[in-house]
Amino acid sequence: MSRIRPQVRISRRLSTTAGVAVTTATLLTAALSPAAHADTRPSRATAIENAAAALLAHAASLGLTSAENTSVRDVIVDKDGTQHVRYDRTYHQLPVLGGDFVVHLAPDGAYRSADRSTRAPISLASIVPKIASPEAAGLAVNALRAANLGTVLKQVKAKPELIVDALHGTPRLAWRTNAVGLDSLGNPVARTVLTDARTGAQIDAWDSIETAAGDGKSLYSGTVPLQTTPSGSSYQLKDPTRGNTYTGDAQGQTDACILSICISRAPAVLFTDADNHWGSGTTADRASAAVDAQYGTDETWDYYKNVQGRNGIGGDGKGSYNRVHYGSNYNNAFWDDSCFCMTYGDGDGTTFGPLVALDVAGHEMTHGVTSKTAALTYSGESGGLNEATSDVLGTLVEWYANNPSDPGDYLIGEKIVKPGFGHTALRYMDKPSKDGSSADYWSSSVGNLDVHYSSGVANHFAYLLAEGSGPKTINGVSYDSPTYNGSTITGIGRDKLGKIWYRALTVYMTSSTNYKGARTATLNAAKDLYGAGSTEYDTVAAAWSAVNVN
Structure with missing residues (x-):
């Protein structure tokens, strides 16, 4: 049992000074709490413009050079108009791991401060690797096998990406390789491996699948209300009030697709019901687990919107989706950014039951929130x-x-x-x-x-x-x-x-x-x-x- 390890960017160029190329991205932003009166806070676009001006004026103190571009990941505007704009960074068009930072602005748009993931200046002698991509892939595959000793892995693949690693000391050229495969039961395993692109030494590695582990009769939460979608003479387990979030049946299949390496993806056959009363509260009815999953999504959506003012996991009002009955006796649940979806195994019945409990749902979908905001590295x-x-x-x-x-x-x-x-x-x-x-x-x-x-x-x-x-x-x-x-x-x-x-x-x-x-x-x-x-x-x-x- 892997302890329920949950899973866990088009732009326009602004004119620049000081040789810094500032790029704004049409990314997602957290929704703001509704005000009882006219909202006079700066808009998201205004916050981005103010932050862009701050980058130009404070490029040196932020460690930005003409070799670097920035893109907006997230924007927060407080009730008093204070603005917080979060950026990712590239160096000669290579993603910079640990290059992210947040610019904090006063209500009038004046620069206040910044929080930076790293303060080390980025200046590489070359961005041409000495370790070739196939060699980096092979090293990552070896690392994946080593992390799964005793298990025969199938369909193992790896996809290296050249990056700048500024997260582990002095910035250096590195390969970030996602290595994936299937275990003997057909369940996915994955590992992200950082390799020094000049020496081949492993810098770091971590599991890439961040796992944890009408009305409906659920397995764990009793009878719960559900918002569904009429479809002809039946109903779909799809919630139009929460971004069209829906729940589907994976039918015991698994993905041959982890992160950006895809052969095929397990289905999510949308659950339908004739009378809009879902599940029986037992595992004998496949819809019971679906009720738990949909309910968990509903409560997580409502918590973030009503308590934290965030409109959906991505902050854009778009719903995710759920897959239940994934794999064979699969003792895990995970959030996957690449499908913007939650996946639940049924458990082996000895150590775990179906992994669709409410706190598991909240845990896993919060990984999605983290990936859209601080993007805390899944290591150390x-x-x-x-x-x-x-x-x-x-x-x-x-x-x-x-x-x-x-x-x-x-x-x-x-x-x-x-x-x-x-x-x-x-x-x-x-x-x-x-x-x-x-x-x-x-x-x-x-x-x-x-x-x-x-x-x-x-x-x-x-x-x-x-x-x-x-x-x-x-x-x-x-x-x-x-x-x-x-x-x-x-x-x-x-x-x-x-x-x-x-x-x-x-x-x-x-x-x-x-x-x-x-x-x-x-x-x-x-x-x-x-x-x-x-x-x-x-x-x-x-x-x-x-x-x-x-």
């Missing part, structure tokens, strides 16, 4: 923060749903685990080490852990920030959260936790943010929302210190 401490972001916000989706059949808690995946798994949940936020592998506190070696275990530091922080330390019972679940420094923490509540984490993710974090950077990002978010020196600000600082992030 930033990988742990990526996973923790999905745990934290996925948990808040569960609390938001307020479903009596699946009440809110700080347990991850408790509905899907079977006795054969050995624990009552995948992860425990109050004391992450209860799963036997996760870290309660930061140490210099935490970045060497699997990202699902290094996430424990941030999960523990989030629990302490919301609920505080010590023993307590919430919704019938007993918790007892310790602190590294013996301090006593009084929580500020789940709502404020969610507001602070989401703002930190979308405004301040970048692809290389580590735990120290997360402390700074969440303190900046708390200052923006509640003021410097506020109880909320001070509790954020205290909660990080309580998990040894200072």
Whole structure:
């Protein structure tokens, strides 16, 4: 069991000065909360224009040269008109891993500051690799096989892309290779491998499939309301009120397609029903799992829109889609950016049941939100923060749903685990080490852990920030959260936790943010929302210190 590891850009050129080519991209932007009166905030287009002017004026301090282009990834405009424009970067048209940054502007468009993933200047002697593309592909395939020892892989393929790696020290030319294959059951495996394009040395590697693990009778959430689409004399499990999100049956098939390497993709045969009453609440009816998946999508959409002001996963109002009954006894669920879809396995019945629980849905789709905003690299401490972001916000989706059949808690995946798994949940936020592998506190070696275990530091922080330390019972679940420094923490509540984490993710974090950077990002978010020196600000600082992030 891989611990439910969730999965996890056309432009116009502006005139430039100082030799910097500034490119704006027609990318997706988070929707803003509706105002009760006329909205006088700057528009997205105005924010982009202001940011473009700031890039020209501050090119040197931002480390931009004539060899580099930028493209807009996301735009946030606060209620007071403050603007935050997030950029990706290329160097001689090569993507720069770790080159992303966020420009912060005053309501009048004046430049305030920037958060940069790296401050190292990019200046390469050549962009011609000494290691050829086929050799990089072979090295990545070897790395994929090594990560899956004991498993005979089929249909293994690799696709290298030449990039500049600015994430791992001094910028260098590198191959980013996505290696993919199928295991003995036909389920997908994938690994992204960074290779030095001059020496062939492996720089880093990580799993590419980010996994976790009318009305309808669901497997886990009871009878739930569903918005569907009439079609002739029947109904489609497609929600026109949430971007036409729909759920389909993968019919036990799997993808021969991971990331951008595609042979074929498992189907998503749209579920239909004659009377608009879906499922039976048991696995005997294939529609029951579909009810859970659609309901999870609905609640995640509503949480982000109603609580965080984000209109859909991509911020553009477009719905994703779900595939259930994927593969054979597949013990995973994953979000895939390349199809903008969620995929759920049925589990093996011994360690996991169908992986369509509400917090799993919230977790996985949050990976989509992360990819559209901070794009935290799925490796090292930033990988742990990526996973923790999905745990934290996925948990808040569960609390938001307020479903009596699946009440809110700080347990991850408790509905899907079977006795054969050995624990009552995948992860425990109050004391992450209860799963036997996760870290309660930061140490210099935490970045060497699997990202699902290094996430424990941030999960523990989030629990302490919301609920505080010590023993307590919430919704019938007993918790007892310790602190590294013996301090006593009084929580500020789940709502404020969610507001602070989401703002930190979308405004301040970048692809290389580590735990120290997360402390700074969440303190900046708390200052923006509640003021410097506020109880909320001070509790954020205290909660990080309580998990040894200072």
